[in-house]
Amino acid sequence: MSRQNTSDFVAKTGCYHWVQGMTVLDAIHAAGGFTNFVSGPIFITHLDGTAVIWDCPPAAIDATNEPPVLSRNDDVYVRIF
DSSP, X not given: OXXXXXXXXXXXXXXXXXXXXXXXXXXXXXXXXXSSOOOEEEEEEOTTSOEEEEEESOSSOSXXXXXXXXXXXXXXXXXXX
């Protein structure tokens, strides 16, 4: 089983087990949720060095702004700007 790394503005930063189909919000939930109200980008860095930025909460609720599905060994960084 692979791990997800989470950091910044979650209750319990660290590495968490990854499962197929896991979204960025699943990883944040595994880390105990947000420490405060979060409004801003969530950065996801893939093992191959590519990155995705997802706005949380989404500016508009629609099917095009679903939480990204994570890959093995992705790093998830939550920051408040």
